[in-house]
Amino acid sequence: MARTGAIIVAGGSGTRCGGALPKQFALLGGMPVLARTINAVAAALPGAEIVAVLPERHADFWKNLAARFEVAPHTIVTGGAERFDSVRRGLAALRTDPELIAVQDGVRPLVSAELIRRVAEAAERYGAAIPVVEAVDSLREVEEQRTETEGIAASHVADRRRFRIVQTPQIFRADLLRGAYGAEYRAEFTDDASVVEAAGHGVFLARGERGNLKITTAEDFILAEALLAAREEGAERE
Numbered sequence: 001m002a003r004t005g006a007i008i009v010a011g012g013s014g015t016r017c018g019g020a021l022p023k024q025f026a027l028l029g030g031m032p033v034l035a036r037t038i039n040a041v042a043a044a045l046p047g048a049e050i051v052a053v054l055p056e057r058h059a060d061f062w063k064n065l066a067a068r069f070e071v072a073p074h075t076i077v078t079g080g081a082e083r084f085d086s087v088r089r090g091l092a093a094l095r096t097d098p099e100l101i102a103v104q105d106g107v108r109p110l111v112s113a114e115l116i117r118r119v120a121e122a123a124e125r126y127g128a129a130i131p132v133v134e135a136v137d138s139l140r141e142v143e144e145q146r147t148e149t150e151g152i153a154a155s156h157v158a159d160r161r162r163f164r165i166v167q168t169p170q171i172f173r174a175d176l177l178r179g180a181y182g183a184e185y186r187a188e189f190t191d192d193a194s195v196v197e198a199a200g201h202g203v204f205l206a207r208g209e210r211g212n213l214k215i216t217t218a219e220d221f222i223l224a225e226a227l228l229a230a231r232e233e234g235a236e237r238e
């Protein structure tokens with residue numbers, strides 16, 4: 001496996017989730033979400049340099065919190081206004097010179113080692129790889145958004161076979177990712193694949209996992225707790 005560095009982006013404020021603290025610091029199964037994510041990445045990529053990107057006002061808070069748990073070695077750097085800015089700061093903070101760089105949402109704590117390695121192998125081969133899953137619900141494309149009411153008047157069905165739901169870690173050849181992040185920020189840059197693609201490089205879609213949940217809303221904590229409990233129960237039975 002190529003030498004890999006990892007940037008764990010946890011610089012967001014968790015607005016959609018609410019709560020006193022950003023969701024990445026909340027406890028999931030008795031351990032901070034971010035600690036679980038860091039440990040999952042460290043276990044899948046032994047020896048990888050790990051940089052965690054944090055909100056500026058929570059850097060000291062995290063140092064104190066992390067000290068109370070077993071968290072794999074990582075350095076910290078403060079993030080920016082957009083995820084794009086946070087990744088850029090993570091890139092600048094990597095001290096080693098990895099061949100591949102993985103960018104992982106700090107709020108995807110249930111990512112499996114198999115998934116991470118699968119995406120890393122694809123990135124080694126194709127230069128850029130991301131995990132995706134199929135849509136399980138029907139999809140509709142909105143034609144006219146009526147914000148003053150609850151509903152949408154005009155829409156049409158979309159062919160869900162043509163779409164994939166995107167996850168992280170997104171893994172790239174280091175030179176490719178660094179070059180792509182030289183761009184000016186654009187609103188459509190919702191992930192790293194969109195930045196790399198805008199720089200003219202294709203992105204390989206590897207198999208993701210529905211269990212690789214992104215904790216976005218308060219409900220997601222309930223789902224994540226249940227998935228974690230089921231996983232731990234399964235591990236105990238083996």
Ligand SMILES: Nc1ccn([C@@H]2O[C@H](COP(=O)(O)OP(=O)(O)OP(=O)(O)O)[C@@H](O)[C@H]2O)c(=O)n1
Nearest residue numbers: 009010011012013014015016081082083086106
């Ligand atoms: N300026 C930002 C914004 C987001 N992120 C990180 O990117 C990941 C995915 O973002 P999302 O789930 O949208 O997190 P938040 O931006 O915190 O959530 P919200 O949009 O609800 O405020 C999270 O780990 C988040 O901490 C980041 O590092 N820097």
Ligand SMILES: C[C@](O)(CO)[C@H](O)COP(=O)(O)O
Nearest residue numbers: 083105166167168190191214
């Ligand atoms: C990177 C990401 O998690 C891939 O699904 C997603 O794009 C983050 O989007 P958000 O708007 O920050 O939730």
